[in-house]
Amino acid sequence: MNDLKRISSVAIVLLVLLRMSIGWQFLYEGLWKYDTLNTANPWSSEGYLRNAQGPFRDHFREMVGDPDELDWLDYDVMSDKWDDWRDRFVAHFGLDEKQQQRLETLLDGNKVHVAGLKALPESVDLRKYADVITFDADRGRLLVEGEIPLLPSEARALRGMVPVVKTESGEYAKRGDDGEPLLNDDGTPVPPEAGDLAWVKAIDRLETLSSRLGYRQKLAANLKGDPDRVGVVGRLTERGTYRPEMGTFDPQQQEEAAEENIRYGEIQVYKDMLADYEAGLKRAETDYQRDHLATLWKKIQAKRVELTGPIKTLETSLREDALKLLTPEQRARGPLPPKPTELRQADQMTMLGLTGLGILLLFGLFSRIAAVLGAVMMVMFYLPMPPWPGVPPAPGPEHALFINKNMIEAIALLGIAAMPTGRWFGLDGLLRWGFGKLRGKGKASKA
Template sequence: MRGLKDEENVTEATADRSPVPPVRPQPVDATADARRIAVIACVLLVTLRLFIGWQLAYEGFWKVSTLDTNRPWTSEGYLKNAQGPFRNAFRNMTGDPDDRTWLDYDSVNAKWNARYVAFDEFYQLSDQQKRQLNVLFEGPPDFRAELDEFPEGAKVPENLANFVEFNPQTQRIIVDGKRHLTQKEKLELLALVDDVLKDEQGALREPPEMNDGENYTNWELARKYSEAIERVFQRATRLSYRERLDVATRIDPEAPRIVFGGFKGTIGDKYTPIDSYYSTLLEEYEEARATAETDYQREHAETLYGEIVELKNALVGPVKALDAQLTEDMYGILTPEQRAKGPLPHPWDTVRIADTLTITGLCTLGTLLLIGFLTRFAAAMAGVMVLGFYLAWPPWPGVIEAPGPDHSLVVNKNLIEVMALFALAALPTGRWFGVDGLLVASWHRMMGRRNRVAAENAVPAAPAKSSAAKPSAAKPVAVKSEPTATKSAKDAPSNTYAVAEK
């Protein structure tokens, strides 16, 4: 009896050791993830996504709205002021990071010539508009003022006769457009009638009576002549844009170019033009920035940078303002139909490519975050884009602090936004609230419907044929009978174990 009980225990232990089928991992369900996170956390994360998407989209579409104006948005200034380890890469994208070409007459003039040709081709200017455009660039061929009759006995001085004349047929006093009357030359022309209009002390005479015959006639002619000289002087003092550019950029290289009193324009003991002083400051700053190791050296580099920015604004600012005014006057000669074509396209250079990519990225990624479509991809790409903004001027030790009221060290608003976007890229917020959730739900419904239809249309498998139906050709095996005709149910497990042992 004891042996039978031992066999039963061994049999039960063996049954417990039977192989267990492996547990298959279940597919991740986004709704299950959402249930594991508090509802308020889901709401706040979705709100964060919507806020960032709104900020990016609004910024992008605002930049798009400026493209139809005479002053479209550009990233050129941001790239030129880049600092940090990627400074040269960002600045070199502009081609002229220090705006030195704006101080060169030939460079600006070549830019204006290209704009003139592109403006004419894009808007298909009429002959009259072309003449108006030429007047803007070159100035009028002459300056005129109405004058019925030249004063009797008066004659233009010989030193002015080569560019000042009176035409009795057109009744105009004419000044050559390539010459501009100076104050001294105006006074010489006015002096021709001083004896009629002024007394011996130089004071203006009282006008004679109208019935005073010849005296009144001479006085009236002298008065009209003086008014005509004043008018033609005012017109002749107006410079064309090329002449104004020449004044702003081409000066006597031996003369100092003093813009304002804050800069003395001196280097050592030698008096130097201020534009050369600007170039020298740039070289000193680049050297100071590259070799700065101590706090004092970094502060010195920041001081140089501030002086450079101020000096550049004083030098380049007037030329850029002149360029902007020329652009505005050029658009002023267009008809409403021509203006409807929009602003003149900017040439495809590195800056325009960067502007286009920035505007497209802001509008597209911001919109995707708002509607919750491709949310993780949009958040990741937006994080990479904002990271580029951060690297353009990072608040790192040793890097000049960006101007503005904010003060940061390593972490600023851009970096915080980058981390928030990367966190959103790791969460299925679009499935919680957005187009992504609608698409996933539609996909599940479609797949469930397809599985049900497939199950309904499935053909049941044919039943397997019994092996007893086929006669076996094998030779029957003799089975040795046991001494007892019947066995108890208690002996069955023991015999099974014995067979297994054999």
């Protein structure tokens, strides 16, 4: 009651409303973050921590695990990651043997592509393509190894071994010496021999099957076989010529002139940009240097999205296709839980803290303790991107110096902690009244 005498009623109402407003904002934000976990875009503090600046930058970025997402650009790392995901997916949903085989095919493609064929046409000679395609006469089928897909140029050459051509209408006809379809007297195409037609259709099927790559093969095509991404190096041979190979090297670290960059890969460009940024961050002293770093950082983020975007899309498609293999009963087990990581634990603590402290502040229960803990949380949100002189500004429209929205909210919470707002209007008042009643009964019984 003494507090009410010293403070005006308007101030009391406003302080209580401030406490409840912050509590509602904490509660709603915590619940919203929880709700997103079952959506296609679950909330994560990864982006915020990745962009951390200031003296604690390294600490917060290390919590992400891979702040620059270089692991997404490493085939071996991603391949191992997918193997681990596959094992957890099988265990969580309890896939049977047939489903596991289909998942393996989805991930690695077919080991062998098969097309039925009773016999080889007389004009077909497979000796030149023995490493690519084989004929199993006993079972009557053509075989192509999945790891060595049939190239379009090879398929055209194999089809050309028999006198069959496709007309403009899409029909097959016998091919003449001039390469054009042979025609009957009435102008209709001459049908090809049955064996020749079966051969062409078998090659068509094998070409189609070979084009259906597994996700790991698509990953290799992006991270190992794309010259724009990984670059091309010319290695000097004994004959004095350069043999092209996939990859990029740093000319500053080269010791011998046995290599030459034919094409500089975009992945190496991204790594060079990161190195330039880290070096510039250590020596930046003027506003001009810091503005240059801010511009460079935006370019780095754009380059990161450009390079990792296709790989992330590939992984998303893999997981979506894997879910299609499940039965309704298996789907009812819920989504595959993410692996426990430091970032995951930090996200869980953030959501739990926001929700729990929001409830306490909103209902005025242990309001002083909740306000202090809320202030500590807001300071933790403040430190990754502090608006201090010499620290690159945080992305977004906000402009601040020393004090930003997070720090203002932390100071407001400390002010709430200094006042018994929970006793004025909240469960703290009921608790105090209840303890007072118990204490009064205790004294009366002693008397």
